[in-house]
Amino acid sequence: MSDWIPVFEAANSLEAHTLKGALESRGMAVQLRGEALSGALGELPMDVAQVTLLVQKRDWQRARAFLQEYQQKEKRTWHCAQCGEENDASFEICWRCGGGPKD
Numbered sequence: 001m002s003d004w005i006p007v008f009e010a011a012n013s014l015e016a017h018t019l020k021g022a023l024e025s026r027g028m029a030v031q032l033r034g035e036a037l038s039g040a041l042g043e044l045p046m047d048v049a050q051v052t053l054l055v056q057k058r059d060w061q062r063a064r065a066f067l068q069e070y071q072q073k074e075k076r077t078w079h080c081a082q083c084g085e086e087n088d089a090s091f092e093i094c095w096r097c098g099g100g101p102k103d
C-alpha cells in the first residue's frame with residue numbers, strides 16, 4: 001500500500017489541477033482530496049472549497065519544496081502574456097512591452 005500525505009491546500013480546483021500537473025510532470029504521483037465536496041456543498045462559491053493535494057511519502061519533501069517555490073513565485077512575479085517577460089508583482093503592466101499578465 002502507498003502512503004498518501006497531504007502536502008498542500010489549493011485555494012480552488014483550478015489551482016489544484018495546475019499544481020497536480022506540474023508535480024506529475026516532475027515524476028510525482030498526486031491525488032486530490034476535497035474536490036468532490038464542492039458540488040455537495042452547493043451554496044458555497046467554488047473558490048471557497050479548498051482542495052488538498054496528496055503525494056506519496058517518498059515524494060513529499062520534493063513536492064513540498066516545489067510548492068513553496070511556487071507560492072513565493074506567485075506572490076513576487078508574473079509573466080507577460082505578450083513577450084513572456086517575468087515581472088515583479090509590484091508592476092501592473094510589463095516593464096518591457098507594456099502588456100499584461102496571462103489569465
Ligand SMILES: [Zn+2]
Pocket residue numbers: 080081082083084085094095096097098099
Ligand atoms: Zn511584455
